[in-house]
Amino acid sequence: MQGMSSYDLGRLAYLVLLTAVIGFWFFVSNRRSLGKSLQHAVLWGLIILGMIAAVGLWDDIRQTVRPTQAVFADAGRIEIPRGPDGHYRLTLDVNDTPLTFIVDTGATDIVLSKQDARKVGFDPDALPFYGRAMTANGEVRTAPVTLDQVSLDGLTDRNIPARINGGELSQSLLGMSYLQRFEQITITGNQMILTR
Structure with a gap:
């Protein structure tokens, strides 16, 4: 975590807490069909990871697609x-x-x-x-x-x-x-x- 500001740490803590709350709600509301729920959770996890990767690589993507x-x-x-x-x-x-x-x-x-x-x-x-x-x-x-x-x-x-x-x-x-x-x-x- 070296180099992270208190603002960044606060945002990270908020995201972790939000993810935990949503995950808990998802688990409790779908106890009966847990296998299908896990498939959906994995799918949403992959979508979120893809979005994070796109944001992190935005400068490289923009360099590639901008007109020359x-x-x-x-x-x-x-x-x-x-x-x-x-x-x-x-x-x-x-x-x-x-x-x-x-x-x-x-x-x-x-x-x-x-x-x-x-x-x-x-x-x-x-x-x-x-x-x-x-x-x-x-x-x-x-x-x-x-x-x-x-x-x-x-x-x-x-x-x-x-x-x-x-x-x-x-x-x-x-x-x-x-x-x-x-x-x-x-x-x-x-x-x-x-x-x-």
Whole structure:
């Protein structure tokens, strides 16, 4: 139970008590047909376990079923659906490693989280964080780097300047230094459309 708050413990105790009361009522009211009652109890138990598993895995399920970006490389057009949280996300191959970015027109550069920086071959612990950036959470230090290759299906750019965020950044940002390579950025309905 380590890490559970008193609120969580209270909810757990309530659920255990509620389950015990319902189980007791079920047993008492169905004494004569106990075999059939046990079958129903097992069935309801499995349904409840399935619901608990669905709630616990909701983020993974949502990631799997949510719409993904559509790339029309012939036309040089990328359609990015807006996520349930209101953000637009785009997956690019950075140094041959797929990374998902939040498209951020308010960010000047491509900004990598430390985790993503490691995935594409940088060691944040060995980099000098002498740059500064202002964020909604205040000033953070950044380390300038150059990405050898950034690809989106048939669209490839080389030697792209980027920064590694020295703070706690949960997801990398795709800023204007990359977005300005597109002729047009359009938001229509629930889609962002990038056109080259």
